Amino acid sequence: MTAAAAVPIRERAANKTFDVERIRQDFPILRTKVHGHPLVYLDNAATSQKPQTVIDALVRYYEGENANIHRGVHYLSELATAEFEKARETVRAFVNAARASEIVFTRGTTEAINLVAQTYGRVHVGAGDEVLITAMEHHSNIVPWQLLCEEKGAKLRVAPINDAGELLLEEFEKLLGPRTKVVAVAHVSNALGTINPLKQMIAMAHAHGVPVVVDGAQAAPHIAVDVQELDCDFYAFSGHKMYGPTGIGVLYGRHALLEAMPPYQGGGDMISSVTFEKTTYNKLPHKFEAGTPDMAGVAGLKAAIEYMNGIGIAKIAAHEHGLLEYATEVVGAIEGVRLIGTAREKASVLSFVLDEVHPHDIGTILDQQGIAVRTGHHCAQPVMERFSIPATVRASFAVYNMRAEVDALARGIRKVREVFA
Ligand code: 7TS
Numbered sequence: 001m002t003a004a005a006a007v008p009i010r011e012r013a014a015n016k017t018f019d020v021e022r023i024r025q026d027f028p029i030l031r032t033k034v035h036g037h038p039l040v041y042l043d044n045a046a047t048s049q050k051p052q053t054v055i056d057a058l059v060r061y062y063e064g065e066n067a068n069i070h071r072g073v074h075y076l077s078e079l080a081t082a083e084f085e086k087a088r089e090t091v092r093a094f095v096n097a098a099r100a101s102e103i104v105f106t107r108g109t110t111e112a113i114n115l116v117a118q119t120y121g122r123v124h125v126g127a128g129d130e131v132l133i134t135a136m137e138h139h140s141n142i143v144p145w146q147l148l149c150e151e152k153g154a155k156l157r158v159a160p161i162n163d164a165g166e167l168l169l170e171e172f173e174k175l176l177g178p179r180t181k182v183v184a185v186a187h188v189s190n191a192l193g194t195i196n197p198l199k200q201m202i203a204m205a206h207a208h209g210v211p212v213v214v215d216g217a218q219a220a221p222h223i224a225v226d227v228q229e230l231d232c233d234f235y236a237f238s239g240h241k242m243y244g245p246t247g248i249g250v251l252y253g254r255h256a257l258l259e260a261m262p263p264y265q266g267g268g269d270m271i272s273s274v275t276f277e278k279t280t281y282n283k284l285p286h287k288f289e290a291g292t293p294d295m296a297g298v299a300g301l302k303a304a305i306e307y308m309n310g311i312g313i314a315k316i317a318a319h320e321h322g323l324l325e326y327a328t329e330v331v332g333a334i335e336g337v338r339l340i341g342t343a344r345e346k347a348s349v350l351s352f353v354l355d356e357v358h359p360h361d362i363g364t365i366l367d368q369q370g371i372a373v374r375t376g377h378h379c380a381q382p383v384m385e386r387f388s389i390p391a392t393v394r395a396s397f398a399v400y401n402m403r404a405e406v407d408a409l410a411r412g413i414r415k416v417r418e419v420f421a
Contacts, residue, residue: 020400020401024400027050027051033370034370037369037370040369040372040405040409042373042395042401042405042409043372043394044241044348044401045378046241048240048398051303051307053303054245058245058300062296066296067080083302085100087298088103091302091305095225096225099255102254103251104253105248105250105298107247108239108248109215109237113141114144116144118144121182122152124181125154130180131155131181131183131184133145133156133158134161134186135159135161136186136194138378138380140215141184141213142382154181161386165343165383166194166343169197176210180210182212185212185213187214187215187218188222189218189349189383190217190380191378191384193350193396194341195223197345202231214236215236216235217236217237220241221241221242222317224313233253233257236249236250239301243308243398246297247297248301258284265291267290268292269290269292270287311399319399320347320401327397327406330410331350332352335417337352340353340392348397349394350394353389354393359376361416362393362413366409366412366413369408375391375392
């Protein structure tokens with residue numbers, strides 16, 4: 001065996017130089033012209049674009065593999081089932097779960113969190129109990145817990161953040177107590193870009209015997225995730241934010257917890273046997289996958305993970321971090337710009353406000369120059385309230401973005417200032 005062959009493919013790829021122009025060729029949509037300008041797509045936190053290999057995987061699925069899974073004895077059904085379970089193994093390796101049966105396919109992060117709230121939550125949270133979240137959560141990691149707390153007469157507690165958008169870890173720890181039954185926290189904030197000190201938070205929660213649900217929607221596309229190293233109990237993420245198709249996502253759950261939880265939805269595939277008197281449930285993870293799943297979406301998600309692995313998550317993270325630092329510098333230097341979210345540890349997201357100009361007006365003027373950003377509250381209204389602003393402009397980066405696009409953004413913002421001068 002040669003020395004090169006001894007190095008895993010993923011690491012070999014990570015050692016190659018990073019060629020963003022080459023990567024851009026993989027994404028057909030990046031050739032789009034918007035109002036006569038090349039598209040500058042900086043709305044990746046909302047959803048990322050898809051490489052050709054992911055688009056091809058969807059086509060390949062429908063052209064050559066489509067059949068319902070886990071039920072047929074015929075060729076196509078067996079092929080589709082095998083591909084589906086291979087994809088589960090790809091996801092397992094991506095987050096380094098101990099077992100493939102800990103990987104549950106869902107519609108996305110939102111459904112994954114609701115699943116935990118409605119199963120684990122409904123069993124373990126009672127009247128007077130508490131669910132602890134943070135002040136930087138997306139609505140998807142607030143409302144499912146609010147619904148649970150309302151139903152059970154429990155209380156939602158919120159750990160505060162500082163002016164930089166960093167969690168106050170000591171306050172978080174103080175809020176953990178005998179009544180805390182679940183901690184639910186973002187790995188990376190979608191509105192601020194803050195990377196939370198998850199390992200410490202999880203250790204603190206576990207010291208109180210409390211399981212931790214991680215909303216990984218904004219982390220999985222950008223930084224390496226290792227659920228065993230984090231020691232988290234649940235980890236949720238969405239395919240569409242990490243170069244995969246829409247409509248598919250993942251819930252990782254610790255085996256013993258998933259095993260003890262009641263099912264989420266009832267239907268086909270999640271059962272072992274059904275009589276009118278009694279139903280017994282299927283083994284993990286099928287117990288949580290009622291009905292025909294998004295088989296094409298799963299094939300696309302597998303292709304997306306393979307695409308990311310081909311580049312290497314370390315390379316992706318380093319490239320995006322470089323862009324974020326550069327953008328922080330050039331956008332931050334524009335007169336009138338106030339950055340929202342200046343944590344020391346950040347990923348992908350640059351949120352800002354500009355003088356008295358409403359973010360929607362900024363977004364509209366940027367769009368005229370082909371620049372796609374998100375404006376609004378980013379489904380994190382409590383974050384806006386924390387900073388006493390109605391909305392921000394948010395640029396969020398992906399592997400295919402370039403420094404030239406950051407320059408275009410900065411030019412666009414200066415243009416907005418001229419228009420409103
Ligand atoms: N959690 C976080 C941190 C998110 O950023 C999002 C989506 C979700 C959960 C929900 O993910 P879904 O795939 O189930 O919808 N965030 C955004 C955003 O920032 N802009 O549009 C969607």
